[in-house]
Amino acid sequence: MTPPKNTFDFINTLEQKGWLKKISEPVDPKLEITALSEPVMKAGGPALLFENVKGSEMPLAINLFGSSERMSLSLGVDNLDRISDRLRELMAMELPQGLWAKVMTALPKLKELSAFAPRTVKDAPCQEIILKDKEAFLDRLPILTCWPDDGGPFITLPQVITADPETGRQNVGMYRLQKYDARTTGMHWHRHKGGAAHYRKALSLGQKLPVSVALGGPPAATYTASAPLPPVLDEFMFTGFLMGKPLKVVKCVTNDLMVPAEADIVLEGYVDPAEPWRTEGPFGDHTGFYSLADEYPVFHLTAMTQRKNPVYPTTIVGRPPMEDLYLGMATERIFLPLLQMVLPDVVDYHMPAEGVFHNLVFVSIKKEYPGQAYKVLNALWGQGQMMFAKVIVIVDEHVNVRDPQEAWWEALNNIDPQRDVIFTKGPADALDHAAQMPWLHTKMGIDGTRKTPEEGFTRPWPDRIEMTPEIQNQALKKLKKWGLL
Known part of the structure; x- marks a missing residue:
């Protein structure tokens, strides 16, 4: 094309x-x-x-x-x-x-x-x-x-x-x-x-x-x-x-x-x-x-x-979603390889419309060692315009971060707020009207990954609820035949 x-x-x-x-x-x-x-x-x-x-x-x-x-x-x-x-x-x-x-x-x-x-x-x-x-x-x-x-x-x-x-x-x-x-x-x-x-x-x-x-x-x-x-x-x-x-x-x-x-x-x-x-x-x-x-x-x-x-x-801009949402989506997809050059830990990332690009970023990583989520958080805030990100949420690699509902569900199930949330200061986007000072604000990082014994978590970590694939496929066929899907 x-x-x-x-x-x-x-x-x-x-x-x-x-x-x-x-x-x-x-x-x-x-x-x-x-x-x-x-x-x-x-x-x-x-x-x-x-x-x-x-x-x-x-x-x-x-x-x-x-x-x-x-x-x-x-x-x-x-x-x-x-x-x-x-x-x-x-x-x-x-x-x-x-x-x-x-x-x-x-x-x-x-x-x-x-x-x-x-x-x-x-x-x-x-x-x-x-x-x-x-x-x-x-x-x-x-x-x-x-x-x-x-x-x-x-x-x-x-x-x-x-x-x-x-x-x-x-x-x-x-x-x-x-x-x-x-x-x-x-x-x-x-x-x-x-x-x-x-x-x-x-x-x-x-x-x-x-x-x-x-x-x-x-x-x-x-x-x-x-x-x-x-x-x-x-x-x-x-x-x-x-x-x-x-x-x-x-x-x-x-x-x-x-x-x-x-x-x-x-x-x-x-x-x-x-x-x-x-x-x-x-x-x-x-x-x-x-x-x-x-x-x-x-x-x-x-x-x-x-x-x-x-x-x-x-174009016009305003309360999302608007036309600029799709320009932002293009940036996400196109620049993922460049981000992965610097941070090979990153599997995918997404800036949902509600976050208007700089307020919220979901990031999935391949977690291999304790504290890795915090390493990625700090590295992301040092990358170009990612420095403006007000809230970054880190989740495990199996999470579809392009689906905000799934990303929030996983992260909120996995966090203890006092243990898994960090705050730091850095440059603010000029459009952040909530910042205490122009050009400078507080950022929040959330570690929504599965916690490990090496991170001090000693309780058993539960598995996701998922149906057996064979049974699920058979059920889907029947539901389509019955006109329910």
């Missing part, structure tokens, strides 16, 4: 499969599109293409990634585990054991990965129309005001591209952009993100930081912007890996950044570290609560380039 090369390709394929609904009736980008889209998302409904958005000539696409099938299709596979398998094959080489930094340093050397380095082109669909200076203004875009108390309209599905001012190495992240006026937005990058690191370096050098924002293009590029890649792994190279071929990129018109050639729209501009920050937010966030207003840098638009007939891609 070939991944879609751009938004049009993706939409056409979704329509052929009956996974897309076109709406020609006029709709308002202020609140109405959210009110229309949220019930569809929560019901597992189709992608939506609003063809007549008030105030803009561009059609708007939403919920493109809003199911397991569409998420897989966007990356050219029938099952996301196929990508995990490809990563395991790519990593079929001996690597030094040790710290995460050592393993991550080895990543660019993995065989064949360099074959997916981005390929530069001179002529690109994203530059069929070029608007500079006063001709470039954000009012052309059907930017959504998602929720009643939002601080304004927000661009919610961007690929924000910056480069290290000293090395030139690019970073791509998904940071929301609040529209202030026709030529400026907020730049909501958290201090732990790659774009923020580039901003701090530009500040120390006393220079402006060029920024480009790509909208649409290959769905794999949109997904990659949301993925928690280690710093040494180039996002566009990883996009090429997902697509099975190099991503085509083109140099921007008003800065030297490279952007996906097949993007629908590209916003070019800069952030000036010498400029005072502006209030950004509130914003109805994926936690299901508003993230509070705060001060952030300002993005200035210098040019807008686009295809002749662009589609504006967007």
Whole structure:
């Protein structure tokens, strides 16, 4: 299966499969599109293409990634585990054991990965129309005001591209952009993100930081912007890996950044570290609560380039499940092999929707020695964005952590709270409104594994209740024959 090369390709394929609904009736980008889209998302409904958005000539696409099938299709596979398998094959080489930094340093050397380095082109669909200076203004875009108390309209599905001012190495992240006026937005990058690191370096050098924002293009590029890649792994190279071929990129018109050639729209501009920050937010966030207003840098638009007939891609977030659930599921499946490189103890992991990615993580391990659950807990809190995990629950390898009901049932049966729960402190996600201090909170680790005599447990440990497989299979056949299943 070939991944879609751009938004049009993706939409056409979704329509052929009956996974897309076109709406020609006029709709308002202020609140109405959210009110229309949220019930569809929560019901597992189709992608939506609003063809007549008030105030803009561009059609708007939403919920493109809003199911397991569409998420897989966007990356050219029938099952996301196929990508995990490809990563395991790519990593079929001996690597030094040790710290995460050592393993991550080895990543660019993995065989064949360099074959997916981005390929530069001179002529690109994203530059069929070029608007500079006063001709470039954000009012052309059907930017959504998602929720009643939002601080304004927000661009919610961007690929924000910056480069290290000293090395030139690019970073791509998904940071929301609040529209202030026709030529400026907020730049909501958290201090732990790659774009923020580039901003701090530009500040120390006393220079402006060029920024480009790509909208649409290959769905794999949109997904990659949301993925928690280690710093040494180039996002566009990883996009090429997902697509099975190099991503085509083109140099921007008003800065030297490279952007996906097949993007629908590209916003070019800069952030000036010498400029005072502006209030950004509130914003109805994926936690299901508003993230509070705060001060952030300002993005200035210098040019807008686009295809002749662009589609504006967007999403909404709120109380889960929403479309971003499926982007998170993709990250789980795709990055499991990388996590297992560092922690071979890990069998599987899952971040259920109720935990909104950073609040709850279930992890199954192959337990071989006393205290292993605590070793894994502490190691996980040291791995990239896993440092934000508020609650981690460790269970034995036979537990299906992708089924939260089973994982909780097993863990809660296996714990003595005083004995099996630990607390520690560490960095907090900026969206954790319950944290006692911004950026810092307490984390809880739960050892829900079977306890052993070596861990001081001397009582007999009971077995699970399970029916004899032969009898169960015979019973299932009879129940189906009787119409009871």
